Every structure is written in C-alpha cells, then in structure tokens.
Amino acid sequence: MEGVKGHIVLFPFMAQGHIIPFLALATKITQKGYQITFINTPLNIKKLKSSTKENPSLIHFLEIPFDSTEHGLPLDAEITDSLPYNLALKLLEVSPSLKSNFRKILTDLFDVTIGFFKKPPICVISDFFFGWSAEVTHEFGILHSIFCGAGGFGLACYYSIWMNLPHRHSDKLEFLLPDFQEAGKFHVTQLSPSLVIADGNDPYSVFQLKNLPLWKNSDGVLFNTVEEFEKSGLMYFTRKLCIPIWAIGPVLFQENIPRKEAGIHLDKCKEWLDEKEEKSVLYICFGSQNTISASQMMKLAKALDGVDEVNFIWVIRPPLGFDVNADFKPEEWLPEGFIERNQENGLIVVNWAPQVEILAHESIGGFLSNCGWNSVLESLINGVPLIGWPMAADQFFNAKFLVEEIGVCVEMARGTTFDVSYGDIIEKIELVMGSESEKGKRLRGKACEVKEMIKDAARDEDDYKGSSVRAMDEFFNLMMKERIGSQ
Secondary structure, X not given: OOOOOEEEEEEOOOOHHHHHHHHHHHHHHHOOOEEEEEEEOHHHHHHHHHHOOOOOOOEEEEEOOOOHHHHOOOOOOOOHHHOOHHHHHHHHHHHHHHHHHHHHHHHHXXXXXXXXXXXXXXXXXXXXXXXXXXXXXXXXXXXXXXXXXXXXXXXXXXXXXXXHOHHHHOOOOEEOOOOOHHHOOEEHHHOOHHHHOOOOOOHHHHHHHHHHHHHHHOOOEEEOOOHHHOHHHHHHHHHHHOOOEEEOOOOOOOOOOOOOOOOOOHHHHHHHHHOOOOXXXXXXXXXXXXXXXXXXXXXXXHHHHHOOOOEEEEEEOOOOOOOOOOOOOXXXXXOOOHHHHOOOOEEEEEOOOOHHHHHHOOOEEEEEEOOOHHXXXXXXXXXXXXXXXXXXXXXXXXXXXXXXXXXXXXXXXXXXXXXXXXHHHHHHHXXXXXXXXXXXXXXXXXXXXXXXXXXXXXXXXOOEEXXXXXXXXXXXXXXXXXXXXXX
C-alpha cells in the first residue's frame, strides 16, 4: 500500500473496557498513515470482525490462540464482561500464558511472506495488564509502549496502592499513599473488594506484584487523558518509571459497537431525547461490567419516582448476584408500576445503549456513572457533569479525582454494599440537574471548562497543535527514530 509509514501491533486485554479504547487508538493511528495488526483471542476477534467497520487494508484483526478450558475456565470464557468476579480474576491470572503464542505471532509478522502486511511491525502497543509483552517485543528489536485507557490520577493511585498496600499498615480508616502523598487522604471505602482483602499473598496481589514492576521495561506509556488537568498523576509515573509518559487523550471510539443484547436502537433513543428540553435528562449507566445490588436498585428507582421535573434514561442490568446471561425482566426488580408511571419522563433500557451518542445529545444534563474512565471522557468531552457511584478497580480513584481535583462530580455512593439513602440520592440528583443551587451551577460551569480544555488539547491546525496532538507526535517521532537507529 503506497504511502504507509509503518506497521504497528495493538494488543489489549480481554475486556470490553480495554478493547474499545484500543479500537479508538487504532483508528487514531491509521489517520497518521500507519497500518495496524489488532491482536486478541479468537472469540473476541470474531466479534470484532462482525461488528466493526474498520478498513481491512489498514486494520487487520488477528487471533492469538487461547483455549480457556486448559486453564480451568468455562468454554469460550475469553472476555471478563460475561464472567463472575472469580472467573474474571482467573482470566487475568492466566493471561501470561499468551506469551509463547505472542512471540510466534511477532515471528510470523516479521516474515513478510506470512504476515498480512508487507512490512514488519515497528512498534507494539500493549495493555497495562500485559507487562510481560515488553520483554518479548524487545527480542525483535522494536519499540514497546503501554497504552492505558485509564486516567493518570486514577491509575497512579491504583499502582501505588497495589505496590504498597498502605491500608494494611494502618489501624485507621484513612491513609496516605507513601509515594503519592499529593493525592491526599484515602478512606478504606474507596478500595475495591479485592484491595480490601489484599495482603500480598492473595491471587490478585500476586498478579499485580509481578505485572506492575514490568512496566519499567517498556519504552513509554500512552495515557488516554489530557495533560492540562492530569498533571499530578502523569508526574507520578514519570518519576516512578523513568520512561516517557504521553497524554494523548481523548481517545474515544465514535462508533458504538452494537451488541446482541442491545436494549434500544439509536434512532428510537434519539427520537425520545429530541422531545426533551435541553439538559433535562439524567443518563444512568454503570458500565459494561458493573451493576448494583437489588436493594440499591430499588432505592434508586424510588428516588427517581420522587425527583421532580427530571427525565432519565436508565441502562439497567441484572442486579448483583443474578445471572447476567439469563433472561432479565427489569420490572421484577423495580417498584410495582415504576415503568408505567415513568413512560413519559423515563426510558428503561436493558443491558446496553448507544452511550456516545446519548451523552452528546443536548438534552442530557447529568450522568450517574460508575466513573469508569471511558465513560468519564465521554461525559466531559460533552461538558456533562457526573454523579459518581464507583464500584471497582480505579473507579473509586477516578471519582475522587473528579470531585476533589477538577470539581465536575458529586459522589453518591461507593460500591455495591453501600447503604445509600433515598434522601441522599434525591439530593445529589437535584444538585446536578436543578437550575437553582450555586453548587450545581459551579459543577456545570466547571464541566464546560474541562470540555474546552479537552477540545483545545485535541486541536490540530497549521498554526496550533494541542497538547495531546503534540504528545502523539512525540511518540511517533521516537518510534521512527528508533526504527532508523536499528536499520
């Protein structure tokens, strides 16, 4: 193919929240004139081939062999989204078993008679869960980078807490991070269940303590964030890893991947939103993997019944402990008559909705979210303030960052065992969605400021390049310099 600058390999972990940012990164890289080999396990690649519209001359989807049954996992257990927690952890634990097949793939890609593209790869960009991939990549004399779909502050907290387990060395409920004290105080309720019980010898700790130190072997880290509001988290990694750190966000996938369990068509959703007043709709979604308990679901529904003049779209999944793959009837888990009462002002969507397009609609005034970083960026790029209900991993730290550092969020609850009150839910919704409160006005104003920061970072004009564009250019310059130096 004429004019192709090079060939880059992308290799995300097997989770929707990881694969989607990597797809967005793939699109961003092809726009710079590079071809992509996108690696994942067979079932995920088959789904990607059937559901995405990427140009096959630019992005080639390649299967890496993986038999889940060889590792004590159910047949076709290749993505965490449909697995219970213990099996999702198992999939993470066994991911280093991909190492030998990854080495074989790189060997084949260097043989242009076998490889899909006629140029061997010049760089591998892998998931932060695949710290081992840097060593394999360097065997072939090419550049390796980690791509973090997470934010800098959230992942810095995540990294520091797993490496130090500071809460284990204190009998108090609050603690500081020994190597990231500028992050402020943390409370044990801001830890995921796996971190609360971590003692350094549990399976999750064992994985993290092997994986995280391997990041230093990489040639740099790409973060899906914006330098202007993420300085502290990015600086943490600069001093901790002593390798280049690039903030290249927002890296967002503009085409929502349809799912067989999709609860609503985009056209129907847009038609409903078009009938609502500007900033009058609260969007509620807890991500592709998280859900709340049955009692929390009931309280949230009763609070929505009690809030005046607020429309809502609620993407609802089976409550905690319920089989996510079984037939789900939301009316069985909601107050009697809830759906009928809210036919005009409420839209209940089962399992999945076109979130990117929803958050971009002018009628959206707030987002009740688990604060997964993809969702955070999709919200902030549209100037939509958040109500935080973090549940896992870095979500607690993202919520802390959004509330304390940049002021675009109020926190409603923490986790799935939090005894959230009916009154508190109403208060937080009215604060964000109401037009009267001064705090709400500041929140919405700050969200609009951050929206402009993000737009500025992504500007790419003849006379001006935003910070994220410059960071991406720096990454490509290093990659091409390394390539020339190795020839």
